[in-house]
Amino acid sequence: MSNGGGSRAREPRGDKRERILEAAVRVFASKSFYTATVAEIAREAGVADGTIYLYFKNKDDLLIRLFEERMEEINEGIRAAIAPFERPLEKLRAFILHHLREVERKPELGEVLIVELRQSSKLMKEYEARAFREYLGILSAILDAGIADGSIRPNVEPRAVRRAIFGALDEVALSWLLGGRRFDLSRNAEQLAEIFVRGLAAEGA
Amino acid sequence: MSNGGGSRAREPRGDKRERILEAAVRVFASKSFYTATVAEIAREAGVADGTIYLYFKNKDDLLIRLFEERMEEINEGIRAAIAPFERPLEKLRAFILHHLREVERKPELGEVLIVELRQSSKLMKEYEARAFREYLGILSAILDAGIADGSIRPNVEPRAVRRAIFGALDEVALSWLLGGRRFDLSRNAEQLAEIFVRGLAAEGA
Amino acid sequence: MSNGGGSRAREPRGDKRERILEAAVRVFASKSFYTATVAEIAREAGVADGTIYLYFKNKDDLLIRLFEERMEEINEGIRAAIAPFERPLEKLRAFILHHLREVERKPELGEVLIVELRQSSKLMKEYEARAFREYLGILSAILDAGIADGSIRPNVEPRAVRRAIFGALDEVALSWLLGGRRFDLSRNAEQLAEIFVRGLAAEGA
Amino acid sequence: MSNGGGSRAREPRGDKRERILEAAVRVFASKSFYTATVAEIAREAGVADGTIYLYFKNKDDLLIRLFEERMEEINEGIRAAIAPFERPLEKLRAFILHHLREVERKPELGEVLIVELRQSSKLMKEYEARAFREYLGILSAILDAGIADGSIRPNVEPRAVRRAIFGALDEVALSWLLGGRRFDLSRNAEQLAEIFVRGLAAEGA
DNA sequence: CATGAATGAGCATTCATTCAT
DNA sequence: CATGAATGAATGCTCATTCAT
Numbered sequence: 001m002s003n004g005g006g007s008r009a010r011e012p013r014g015d016k017r018e019r020i021l022e023a024a025v026r027v028f029a030s031k032s033f034y035t036a037t038v039a040e041i042a043r044e045a046g047v048a049d050g051t052i053y054l055y056f057k058n059k060d061d062l063l064i065r066l067f068e069e070r071m072e073e074i075n076e077g078i079r080a081a082i083a084p085f086e087r088p089l090e091k092l093r094a095f096i097l098h099h100l101r102e103v104e105r106k107p108e109l110g111e112v113l114i115v116e117l118r119q120s121s122k123l124m125k126e127y128e129a130r131a132f133r134e135y136l137g138i139l140s141a142i143l144d145a146g147i148a149d150g151s152i153r154p155n156v157e158p159r160a161v162r163r164a165i166f167g168a169l170d171e172v173a174l175s176w177l178l179g180g181r182r183f184d185l186s187r188n189a190e191q192l193a194e195i196f197v198r199g200l201a202a203e204g205a
Numbered sequence: 206m207s208n209g210g211g212s213r214a215r216e217p218r219g220d221k222r223e224r225i226l227e228a229a230v231r232v233f234a235s236k237s238f239y240t241a242t243v244a245e246i247a248r249e250a251g252v253a254d255g256t257i258y259l260y261f262k263n264k265d266d267l268l269i270r271l272f273e274e275r276m277e278e279i280n281e282g283i284r285a286a287i288a289p290f291e292r293p294l295e296k297l298r299a300f301i302l303h304h305l306r307e308v309e310r311k312p313e314l315g316e317v318l319i320v321e322l323r324q325s326s327k328l329m330k331e332y333e334a335r336a337f338r339e340y341l342g343i344l345s346a347i348l349d350a351g352i353a354d355g356s357i358r359p360n361v362e363p364r365a366v367r368r369a370i371f372g373a374l375d376e377v378a379l380s381w382l383l384g385g386r387r388f389d390l391s392r393n394a395e396q397l398a399e400i401f402v403r404g405l406a407a408e409g410a
Numbered sequence: 411m412s413n414g415g416g417s418r419a420r421e422p423r424g425d426k427r428e429r430i431l432e433a434a435v436r437v438f439a440s441k442s443f444y445t446a447t448v449a450e451i452a453r454e455a456g457v458a459d460g461t462i463y464l465y466f467k468n469k470d471d472l473l474i475r476l477f478e479e480r481m482e483e484i485n486e487g488i489r490a491a492i493a494p495f496e497r498p499l500e501k502l503r504a505f506i507l508h509h510l511r512e513v514e515r516k517p518e519l520g521e522v523l524i525v526e527l528r529q530s531s532k533l534m535k536e537y538e539a540r541a542f543r544e545y546l547g548i549l550s551a552i553l554d555a556g557i558a559d560g561s562i563r564p565n566v567e568p569r570a571v572r573r574a575i576f577g578a579l580d581e582v583a584l585s586w587l588l589g590g591r592r593f594d595l596s597r598n599a600e601q602l603a604e605i606f607v608r609g610l611a612a613e614g615a
Numbered sequence: 616m617s618n619g620g621g622s623r624a625r626e627p628r629g630d631k632r633e634r635i636l637e638a639a640v641r642v643f644a645s646k647s648f649y650t651a652t653v654a655e656i657a658r659e660a661g662v663a664d665g666t667i668y669l670y671f672k673n674k675d676d677l678l679i680r681l682f683e684e685r686m687e688e689i690n691e692g693i694r695a696a697i698a699p700f701e702r703p704l705e706k707l708r709a710f711i712l713h714h715l716r717e718v719e720r721k722p723e724l725g726e727v728l729i730v731e732l733r734q735s736s737k738l739m740k741e742y743e744a745r746a747f748r749e750y751l752g753i754l755s756a757i758l759d760a761g762i763a764d765g766s767i768r769p770n771v772e773p774r775a776v777r778r779a780i781f782g783a784l785d786e787v788a789l790s791w792l793l794g795g796r797r798f799d800l801s802r803n804a805e806q807l808a809e810i811f812v813r814g815l816a817a818e819g820a
Numbered sequence: 821c822a823t824g825a826a827t828g829a830g831c832a833t834t835c836a837t838t839c840a841t
Numbered sequence: 842c843a844t845g846a847a848t849g850a851a852t853g854c855t856c857a858t859t860c861a862t
Contacts, residue, residue, distance in 0.1 A: 652851085
């Protein structure tokens, strides 16, 4: 994004920015935004404290950028995952399965987005959270399409339901992460998908 | 001092503890656990900073007690709300409606339980969270009963689903709170209840 | 002293004052003047915090009174111990033996006088320390008498030597106390007495 | 900043650590360890409060390092001072004279080592006090040598006597310091040396 | 660009002291 | 006299941020 894109595959610059973000993921995942220190992130990233301020305005900014950029990647993954499906409820099922599969695949990242995002919701309240709105937008689109083609009950309100779906996914992921990743997240994903698909489906479906 | 006097010359001792808890609700709801200062809570409660330490071990303890005690009240309310119903799915509907109605009734309290609890999930991770486990226990019991009497699909796993339900309720409440309480939470509650009841119901129901 | 004396052997009043002093001895002996809290002393004495302020102006005053009153008792003991002896060097020997024997007999008291007195030397600097000056006075008198009767070398300066003797006794007592009271303090007392008597004695003695 | 510039543009880094230690000497000497504040030491050293924590773990650590490092210097001085002498009792005399001469030369340093060390004896109890044990070791070695070559009475116990000597020196130094440095410490040193040398000497010496 | 020493505002917590009962 | 709840000033320590090199 800020790399200017180009022919060079990997600038030595910008590399450092990425290392900081990755370090932040690891640190925030284990300590909480307010408990984590900038010095800790710097150490984890192998850079000097001051270097962080060359790439990010301040600690808050670091969290916001982290969230935005990771969320964007997630959104792209979701779009790719639901694209193959035609029918809205199948898209929804794919959405749910994909979300939890991603958490399973990159637990630390999941932890940051889930736990830490919440930890600073007051912080988040103040910024636009564009990428998160996009995430919700994808859900809305699915629901809208389902209502439009009659596969979802007409009295469903997408704006409310999309939050509920996100909340359910998020909480299940959270309990999996905090609980030591003991149970099988994929099977839970199936359960959730089933519940929401059945719960939203129009009578005749 | 600010009691304005009344029938009782001086509130009983424990009164001060309650005032601190109430102040903590207000402050945590507006600032975040880590951002809020003890001095601020004290000021809000109309007591000296040191007084807080007569009733709570430290700032962490204050949050935990707050959560536990409020959560217990909520649990009692839920129990009362679902008691009149016989059938599990009706109990579930009552549960969902009651949860969000409570948030609507005491928004600040809801905010603390929802937002702030998450903000310090790392903190919470370390304490047993007895009252929260009780909350989940009520949900489990409903689901178990439904599976037992055949009203809920037999392949539903209560341990996964209960987190999903809580997550959905929580997130909807959160978006209502952070979004300025603009939409009608009760109507959303109906939507959620409908989705979960339909989503869980056994075929023939 | 402040009891007003009288026929009654033990007033119920004043008793409390003594209990506070005794508690202070125990607490100061185990924590240090600045580390010990008034509340701790009150608990140890079995009185309310505020009660201490009925008998002592403040925490500093408590330490000073404690020191003064205990030191007075010690001085009386010393006077009695050296009285039977005629010759100054024998009085000196008795002085030294008595001092360390007292420490051995009431270790906690010794600890307060030794360790804690030093801990607040800045505090002590400001008050007259009458009882301690009396203690030194007894030593001076012995030394003066010895010089006068020729048993002590004439070029000895009592004002310097008396501090040295006190310092030696004090340090030996300290090391015994802090070292867990492991060695035989009485035998050390003999050693010290021998050294000082020989070190001060006039040639011909 | 306050260096006034000079030949060197900016003192080497470690300079700051030394300045803090020197400031600590001055502050502890005038206030007592517990009464002195970290902010005061920082101000005296001309650094920010936080800077102290770059060089020392905490306030306790500052005192301990201060004691250890200064004591080491003293030990080296003593070793140099007694080296020229052959006979143990002459070494002892040199030891005593040197100790008090050092106090006279650097009163504030003396005050810290003497007064403040005692003030936190509870603190000191817990750390090994290596340098102080070394100090006592030098004394022991002298006494042992004297007993071995017959110049000191055979029934003298070095472990007891060395504490007595230290205590005597310490107390004399203390009274000189607290008493406003009015009398001639060197002459007192002579007196002490004479007493201990005579007091320890074997009969025939 | 990068560093990391230095800064100093900010905060949780303690505790001597007071005073209404 | 006695109590002990309440006070709030005081302090050790942390950590985001800066800036000279």
